[in-house]
Amino acid sequence: MTAIHVEQTKEDPAGRLQQVTVNLGESPLSWLHARGHLKERHYVAGDMLRADWEKAGLGPRVTMRWDGAPPQGRGGRGRPDPSLAQLSARERFDGAIRAAGPGLADILWRVACAGEGITAAERALGWPSRAGKLVLTLALDRVADWYRVPG
Template sequence: MATQYVERIMEDPFGRAQKVAVNLHESPLAWLHARGHLSERHYLAGDRLRADWEKAGLGPRVTMRWDAAPGRQRGGGAAAPEPGLAQLSARERFDGAIRSAGPGLADVLWRVVCAGEGLSAAERALGWPTRAGKLVLTLALDRVAAWYRLS
Protein backbone atom coordinates (compact mmCIF):
# COMPACT_ATOMS: atom_id res chain seq x y z
CA MET A 1 0.00 0.00 0.00
CA ALA A 2 1.50 3.31 -1.03
CA THR A 3 2.01 6.02 1.56
CA GLN A 4 -0.39 8.91 1.09
CA TYR A 5 0.13 12.18 2.93
CA VAL A 6 -2.30 15.05 3.31
CA GLU A 7 -1.79 18.40 5.00
CA ARG A 8 -3.83 19.03 8.14
CA ILE A 9 -3.94 21.79 10.70
CA MET A 10 -3.36 20.35 14.19
CA GLU A 11 -2.87 21.87 17.59
CA ASP A 12 0.60 21.50 19.10
CA PRO A 13 1.12 20.86 22.85
CA PHE A 14 1.11 24.62 23.47
CA GLY A 15 -2.27 25.17 21.79
CA ARG A 16 -0.88 26.72 18.59
CA ALA A 17 -2.18 25.60 15.20
CA GLN A 18 0.49 23.87 13.09
CA LYS A 19 0.37 22.56 9.53
CA VAL A 20 1.47 18.90 9.47
CA ALA A 21 1.64 16.09 6.93
CA VAL A 22 -0.51 13.12 7.98
CA ASN A 23 -0.03 9.59 6.61
CA LEU A 24 -3.54 8.35 5.81
CA HIS A 25 -2.43 4.70 6.04
CA GLU A 26 -1.01 4.96 9.56
CA SER A 27 -3.31 4.15 12.47
CA PRO A 28 -3.59 6.61 15.37
CA LEU A 29 -2.15 3.90 17.63
CA ALA A 30 0.92 3.45 15.39
CA TRP A 31 1.30 7.23 15.16
CA LEU A 32 1.34 7.60 18.96
CA HIS A 33 3.79 4.71 19.35
CA ALA A 34 6.15 5.96 16.64
CA ARG A 35 6.39 9.35 18.38
CA GLY A 36 7.08 7.90 21.81
CA HIS A 37 3.65 8.56 23.34
CA LEU A 38 2.90 4.85 23.88
CA SER A 39 5.16 2.12 25.21
CA GLU A 40 5.76 -1.07 23.26
CA ARG A 41 3.49 -2.92 25.71
CA HIS A 42 0.63 -0.47 25.17
CA TYR A 43 1.08 -0.60 21.41
CA LEU A 44 1.05 -4.42 21.38
CA ALA A 45 -2.07 -4.50 23.57
CA GLY A 46 -3.89 -2.11 21.24
CA ASP A 47 -2.73 -4.01 18.17
CA ARG A 48 -3.96 -7.31 19.63
CA LEU A 49 -7.31 -5.72 20.52
CA ARG A 50 -7.69 -4.37 16.98
CA ALA A 51 -6.76 -7.77 15.50
CA ASP A 52 -9.40 -9.49 17.65
CA TRP A 53 -11.96 -6.86 16.62
CA GLU A 54 -11.22 -7.54 12.95
CA LYS A 55 -11.15 -11.37 13.34
CA ALA A 56 -14.47 -11.25 15.18
CA GLY A 57 -15.99 -9.43 12.22
CA LEU A 58 -17.16 -6.52 14.35
CA GLY A 59 -16.24 -3.82 11.85
CA PRO A 60 -18.63 -2.40 9.28
CA ARG A 61 -19.05 -4.46 6.12
CA VAL A 62 -17.60 -2.85 3.03
CA THR A 63 -18.56 -5.50 0.49
CA MET A 64 -21.75 -7.32 -0.31
CA ARG A 65 -22.67 -10.45 1.63
CA TRP A 66 -23.05 -13.39 -0.72
CA ASP A 67 -24.85 -15.70 1.68
CA ALA A 68 -28.60 -16.08 1.27
CA ALA A 69 -30.91 -13.45 2.69
CA PRO A 70 -32.80 -14.62 5.80
CA GLY A 71 -36.08 -16.32 4.96
CA ARG A 72 -35.33 -16.44 1.23
CA GLN A 73 -33.47 -19.70 0.85
CA ARG A 74 -34.08 -21.72 -2.28
CA GLY A 75 -34.62 -25.44 -2.32
CA GLY A 76 -34.55 -25.81 1.45
CA GLY A 77 -30.85 -25.00 1.55
CA ALA A 78 -28.89 -24.57 4.74
CA ALA A 79 -29.11 -21.40 6.78
CA ALA A 80 -26.42 -18.74 6.60
CA PRO A 81 -23.09 -20.10 7.81
CA GLU A 82 -22.47 -19.93 11.53
CA PRO A 83 -19.42 -17.99 12.72
CA GLY A 84 -16.36 -20.20 12.97
CA LEU A 85 -14.51 -21.08 16.14
CA ALA A 86 -11.75 -18.57 15.39
CA GLN A 87 -14.30 -15.78 14.96
CA LEU A 88 -16.12 -16.71 18.17
CA SER A 89 -12.84 -16.93 20.10
CA ALA A 90 -11.78 -13.52 18.81
CA ARG A 91 -15.14 -12.08 19.89
CA GLU A 92 -14.71 -13.54 23.39
CA ARG A 93 -11.17 -12.11 23.68
CA PHE A 94 -12.34 -8.71 22.40
CA ASP A 95 -15.28 -8.60 24.83
CA GLY A 96 -13.03 -9.65 27.72
CA ALA A 97 -10.43 -7.01 26.87
CA ILE A 98 -13.06 -4.27 26.61
CA ARG A 99 -14.58 -5.37 29.95
CA SER A 100 -11.12 -5.28 31.52
CA ALA A 101 -10.67 -1.67 30.41
CA GLY A 102 -13.86 -0.80 32.25
CA PRO A 103 -16.57 1.78 31.77
CA GLY A 104 -15.34 5.21 30.84
CA LEU A 105 -12.09 3.84 29.43
CA ALA A 106 -13.55 1.47 26.84
CA ASP A 107 -15.03 4.36 24.84
CA VAL A 108 -11.74 6.02 23.95
CA LEU A 109 -10.11 2.62 23.52
CA TRP A 110 -12.64 1.54 20.90
CA ARG A 111 -12.62 4.89 19.10
CA VAL A 112 -8.83 5.13 18.74
CA VAL A 113 -7.80 1.48 18.43
CA CYS A 114 -10.70 -0.08 16.52
CA ALA A 115 -12.41 2.78 14.70
CA GLY A 116 -9.10 4.53 13.87
CA GLU A 117 -10.26 7.88 15.20
CA GLY A 118 -7.57 10.38 16.17
CA LEU A 119 -7.17 11.34 19.82
CA SER A 120 -8.37 14.91 19.38
CA ALA A 121 -11.47 13.75 17.46
CA ALA A 122 -12.19 11.17 20.19
CA GLU A 123 -11.79 13.83 22.89
CA ARG A 124 -14.25 16.11 21.11
CA ALA A 125 -16.76 13.29 20.54
CA LEU A 126 -16.61 12.28 24.20
CA GLY A 127 -16.77 15.88 25.46
CA TRP A 128 -13.38 15.67 27.15
CA PRO A 129 -10.86 18.47 27.63
CA THR A 130 -7.98 18.69 25.19
CA ARG A 131 -5.07 16.33 25.94
CA ALA A 132 -7.10 14.17 28.36
CA GLY A 133 -7.43 11.39 25.80
CA LYS A 134 -3.80 10.28 25.85
CA LEU A 135 -3.83 9.71 29.60
CA VAL A 136 -7.13 7.83 29.53
CA LEU A 137 -6.06 5.78 26.49
CA THR A 138 -2.82 4.83 28.26
CA LEU A 139 -4.76 3.70 31.34
CA ALA A 140 -7.13 1.65 29.17
CA LEU A 141 -4.26 0.06 27.22
CA ASP A 142 -2.52 -0.78 30.49
CA ARG A 143 -5.57 -2.74 31.64
CA VAL A 144 -5.92 -4.43 28.25
CA ALA A 145 -2.22 -5.38 28.27
CA ALA A 146 -2.72 -6.98 31.67
CA TRP A 147 -5.78 -8.85 30.37
CA TYR A 148 -3.80 -10.16 27.37
CA ARG A 149 -0.95 -10.96 29.82
CA LEU A 150 1.61 -8.85 28.01
CA SER A 151 4.71 -8.17 30.10
Protein backbone atom coordinates (compact mmCIF):
# COMPACT_ATOMS: atom_id res chain seq x y z
CA MET A 1 0.00 0.00 0.00
CA THR A 2 1.35 3.41 -0.96
CA ALA A 3 1.48 6.05 1.74
CA ILE A 4 -0.30 9.29 0.95
CA HIS A 5 1.41 12.31 2.47
CA VAL A 6 -0.12 15.77 2.58
CA GLU A 7 0.95 19.09 4.05
CA GLN A 8 -1.35 20.31 6.82
CA THR A 9 -1.34 23.09 9.35
CA LYS A 10 -1.59 21.66 12.86
CA GLU A 11 -1.70 23.30 16.25
CA ASP A 12 0.95 22.06 18.67
CA PRO A 13 0.20 21.60 22.41
CA ALA A 14 1.40 25.17 23.08
CA GLY A 15 -1.15 26.56 20.61
CA ARG A 16 1.33 27.47 17.85
CA LEU A 17 0.42 26.63 14.25
CA GLN A 18 2.97 24.51 12.40
CA GLN A 19 3.17 23.15 8.86
CA VAL A 20 3.58 19.35 9.04
CA THR A 21 3.54 16.40 6.66
CA VAL A 22 0.84 13.88 7.54
CA ASN A 23 0.55 10.28 6.36
CA LEU A 24 -3.18 9.87 5.76
CA GLY A 25 -2.93 6.08 6.06
CA GLU A 26 -1.44 6.15 9.56
CA SER A 27 -3.80 5.99 12.54
CA PRO A 28 -3.04 7.91 15.75
CA LEU A 29 -2.38 4.57 17.49
CA SER A 30 0.11 3.43 14.84
CA TRP A 31 1.80 6.86 15.00
CA LEU A 32 2.21 6.57 18.79
CA HIS A 33 3.40 2.97 18.51
CA ALA A 34 5.92 3.69 15.74
CA ARG A 35 7.51 6.42 17.86
CA GLY A 36 7.77 4.28 21.01
CA HIS A 37 4.92 5.91 22.95
CA LEU A 38 2.80 2.72 23.05
CA LYS A 39 3.84 -0.82 23.87
CA GLU A 40 3.04 -3.53 21.32
CA ARG A 41 0.39 -4.91 23.69
CA HIS A 42 -1.41 -1.56 23.84
CA TYR A 43 -1.25 -1.10 20.08
CA VAL A 44 -2.68 -4.58 19.44
CA ALA A 45 -5.51 -4.02 21.96
CA GLY A 46 -6.41 -0.67 20.41
CA ASP A 47 -6.37 -2.18 16.94
CA MET A 48 -8.64 -5.03 18.09
CA LEU A 49 -11.06 -2.49 19.57
CA ARG A 50 -11.10 -0.48 16.33
CA ALA A 51 -11.64 -3.65 14.27
CA ASP A 52 -14.60 -4.67 16.45
CA TRP A 53 -16.02 -1.14 16.18
CA GLU A 54 -15.84 -1.34 12.39
CA LYS A 55 -17.18 -4.94 12.18
CA ALA A 56 -20.10 -3.99 14.42
CA GLY A 57 -21.02 -1.25 11.97
CA LEU A 58 -20.74 1.48 14.59
CA GLY A 59 -18.77 3.87 12.42
CA PRO A 60 -20.26 6.56 10.24
CA ARG A 61 -21.30 5.55 6.75
CA VAL A 62 -20.06 7.61 3.85
CA THR A 63 -21.97 5.76 1.15
CA MET A 64 -25.43 4.38 0.72
CA ARG A 65 -26.17 0.87 2.00
CA TRP A 66 -26.66 -1.48 -0.93
CA ASP A 67 -28.03 -4.38 1.13
CA GLY A 68 -31.06 -5.99 -0.42
CA ALA A 69 -34.42 -5.05 1.00
CA PRO A 70 -35.55 -7.59 3.61
CA PRO A 71 -38.35 -9.96 2.67
CA GLN A 72 -41.80 -9.10 4.05
CA GLY A 73 -42.36 -10.13 7.65
CA ARG A 74 -38.67 -10.26 8.57
CA GLY A 75 -37.65 -8.04 11.45
CA GLY A 76 -40.77 -5.92 11.17
CA ARG A 77 -38.87 -2.66 10.71
CA GLY A 78 -37.74 -2.89 7.13
CA ARG A 79 -34.07 -3.51 8.05
CA PRO A 80 -32.05 -6.67 7.50
CA ASP A 81 -31.13 -8.55 10.64
CA PRO A 82 -27.54 -7.96 11.72
CA SER A 83 -25.20 -10.84 11.09
CA LEU A 84 -23.86 -13.02 13.87
CA ALA A 85 -20.35 -11.64 13.22
CA GLN A 86 -21.67 -8.08 13.58
CA LEU A 87 -23.46 -8.94 16.84
CA SER A 88 -20.36 -10.67 18.22
CA ALA A 89 -18.19 -7.69 17.33
CA ARG A 90 -20.68 -5.37 19.08
CA GLU A 91 -20.58 -7.53 22.23
CA ARG A 92 -16.77 -7.53 22.23
CA PHE A 93 -16.65 -3.76 21.65
CA ASP A 94 -19.15 -3.06 24.44
CA GLY A 95 -17.25 -5.37 26.82
CA ALA A 96 -13.93 -3.71 26.04
CA ILE A 97 -15.37 -0.23 26.58
CA ARG A 98 -16.86 -1.37 29.92
CA ALA A 99 -13.47 -2.83 30.85
CA ALA A 100 -11.79 0.53 30.15
CA GLY A 101 -14.21 2.15 32.56
CA PRO A 102 -15.82 5.55 32.90
CA GLY A 103 -13.50 8.46 32.29
CA LEU A 104 -11.09 6.33 30.26
CA ALA A 105 -13.42 5.14 27.52
CA ASP A 106 -13.85 8.65 26.08
CA ILE A 107 -10.27 9.15 24.95
CA LEU A 108 -9.98 5.47 24.03
CA TRP A 109 -12.88 5.72 21.58
CA ARG A 110 -11.74 9.09 20.19
CA VAL A 111 -8.19 7.93 19.43
CA ALA A 112 -8.59 4.21 18.64
CA CYS A 113 -11.94 4.25 16.81
CA ALA A 114 -12.62 7.78 15.58
CA GLY A 115 -8.97 8.37 14.60
CA GLU A 116 -8.62 11.63 16.52
CA GLY A 117 -5.13 12.70 17.49
CA ILE A 118 -4.18 12.98 21.16
CA THR A 119 -4.02 16.80 21.09
CA ALA A 120 -7.45 17.11 19.47
CA ALA A 121 -8.95 14.58 21.90
CA GLU A 122 -7.48 16.42 24.91
CA ARG A 123 -8.90 19.69 23.64
CA ALA A 124 -12.35 18.18 22.94
CA LEU A 125 -12.46 16.66 26.42
CA GLY A 126 -11.19 19.84 28.09
CA TRP A 127 -8.09 18.12 29.45
CA PRO A 128 -4.65 19.66 29.99
CA SER A 129 -1.86 18.96 27.49
CA ARG A 130 -0.10 15.65 27.88
CA ALA A 131 -2.85 14.11 30.05
CA GLY A 132 -4.31 12.22 27.11
CA LYS A 133 -1.39 9.88 26.48
CA LEU A 134 -1.31 8.76 30.14
CA VAL A 135 -5.07 8.17 30.29
CA LEU A 136 -5.06 6.44 26.89
CA THR A 137 -2.31 4.09 28.07
CA LEU A 138 -4.30 3.21 31.21
CA ALA A 139 -7.40 2.53 29.09
CA LEU A 140 -5.45 0.42 26.59
CA ASP A 141 -3.94 -1.60 29.44
CA ARG A 142 -7.42 -2.49 30.71
CA VAL A 143 -8.64 -3.28 27.19
CA ALA A 144 -5.56 -5.46 26.57
CA ASP A 145 -6.43 -7.42 29.73
CA TRP A 146 -10.04 -7.76 28.54
CA TYR A 147 -8.98 -9.02 25.08
CA ARG A 148 -6.35 -11.23 26.79
CA VAL A 149 -3.49 -9.75 24.81
CA PRO A 150 -0.25 -11.23 26.19
CA GLY A 151 2.08 -8.84 27.95
